[in-house]
Amino acid sequence: MKLLVTGGAGYIGSVVSAQLVAAGHHVVVLDNLSTGHADAVPGGATFVKGDINDAGDLVDSSFDAVLHFAAKSLVAESVAKPELYWWNNVVGTLRLLDAMRSHGIRRLVFSSTAATYGEPETTPIREDTPAVPINAYGQSKLAIDHAIASESVAYGLSAVSLRYFNVGGALERYGERHDPESHLIPNVLAVPAGRRSAVDVFGTDYPTRDGTAVRDYLHVEDLGRAHLLALDWTGRPDAAGVHRTYNLGTGTGYTVREVIEAARRVTGHPVPANDQARRPGDPPVLVASAERIAADLGWRAEHDLDRIVADAWAFLGGIGV
Numbered sequence: 001m002k003l004l005v006t007g008g009a010g011y012i013g014s015v016v017s018a019q020l021v022a023a024g025h026h027v028v029v030l031d032n033l034s035t036g037h038a039d040a041v042p043g044g045a046t047f048v049k050g051d052i053n054d055a056g057d058l059v060d061s062s063f064d065a066v067l068h069f070a071a072k073s074l075v076a077e078s079v080a081k082p083e084l085y086w087w088n089n090v091v092g093t094l095r096l097l098d099a100m101r102s103h104g105i106r107r108l109v110f111s112s113t114a115a116t117y118g119e120p121e122t123t124p125i126r127e128d129t130p131a132v133p134i135n136a137y138g139q140s141k142l143a144i145d146h147a148i149a150s151e152s153v154a155y156g157l158s159a160v161s162l163r164y165f166n167v168g169g170a171l172e173r174y175g176e177r178h179d180p181e182s183h184l185i186p187n188v189l190a191v192p193a194g195r196r197s198a199v200d201v202f203g204t205d206y207p208t209r210d211g212t213a214v215r216d217y218l219h220v221e222d223l224g225r226a227h228l229l230a231l232d233w234t235g236r237p238d239a240a241g242v243h244r245t246y247n248l249g250t251g252t253g254y255t256v257r258e259v260i261e262a263a264r265r266v267t268g269h270p271v272p273a274n275d276q277a278r279r280p281g282d283p284p285v286l287v288a289s290a291e292r293i294a295a296d297l298g299w300r301a302e303h304d305l306d307r308i309v310a311d312a313w314a315f316l317g318g319i320g321v
Contacts, residue, residue: 002026002062003231006052006096007069008045009036012111012167014174016067016224018042023228030058031070040174052092056099065107065231066100068093074182075115075137082136089140090147097151107234108148109227112161114216114247114288116142119281124251124289127163134281149243158239160230162223164248165286169219169308175315176220185217185312188260192269193316199271201256203278208285212256216249216287219303219311223248229297246296249288254305262309 003020007013008029013036020027027045030052041047048058052070059066071089072078078085100108115138116131133139144161151157168185170176176186190196204211226248233239254262257273264271293299303311 001064002028004028004030004055004059004063004066005069006030006055006066007036007071009033009038009040009047010069011176011178012220012223013069014040014042015171015220016069016227017045018171018174019224019228020067021045028058028063030055035178037177042174052088053095055096059096059099059103059105061103061105063103063105065109065234066096066105067109067111067227067231068096069111071111071141073113073137075135076182078135078137078140085136085140090143093144094147097147100157101151101155106155106157106240107231108157108159109230109234110144110148110159110161111227112145112163112245113138113141114163114165114249114286116145116163119283123285124249124287125247126289127245127247127292145245152241152243156241157243158234158241159243160234161243161245162226162230162248163245163288164218164223165216165288166218167220167223168217169221169303169311170315171221171224171311173315175312184215184256184259185263185309188263188271189267189309189313189316191271192263192267197272198274199260200276201260201273202276203282204275205278206284208255210255210257213282214253214255214285214287216253217259217305217308218248218250218301219308222301222303226293226297226299229299233297244296246293247288247290248293248299248301249290250301251287251289253285253287258305259309262305266306266309266313
């Protein structure tokens, strides 16, 4: 198939693009490189530098489906500058949907987020958990989910939204390179890499197994595999006019201290940690149930925490960090 991957030079988008190329698809990557990297576009894919708002100039009837990753995704920034998230994430996606509709492209996989749920009262989080996002990032992603659902009903779009929390690891030369970096695993690995003297642990008195917050971590390869399974589902005859939402997670998650211990095991470095007070608004536990996608598409996470950390560490060595 000929596939458009928006945001395909970013962390997750580049991994999925590489998996799609390996599966024999013709991949066209659209990315403005604001957070992505040109050298992350896999060989065999066609790269077009451009913004999501330019998708209308690129899309034509030769495309079979779209996988949509392009988005602003920093929670703190979304609180400080919400207009960026409404313009880029929502308006940009509406323009993409317009272009798809105009050219008869009726298959879409959307990279959504578990931030759409906000701070749920129960865990693990299921798809029927009320979605009450607490920042413009989660709100914009939820708005897109609603727009896609409406598009499916009105115009026969076959679509899947995938919601997940934290992603780690790497697939060969495709890994995590954010600036600034807000994610725990790369910040922990920055200590043995020599770029930090210690890692901060925010909150040690949570009602969890070791007092630190629990979060769901998925290997990016597992995450990519879910996108390919979702893409296959959109091609089924009974998928026409249907929008499905799936959570991706382990159902159990890992504590901050468990992530640090995994980094110590993998790297052989001590990784000093500084205990800090809780950050306002950080829930004790955020993990997702993946039972629905397991039942429908046969997907489950296959890689454990040590594999996630080991592949992220190998990637850092490969790029000379």
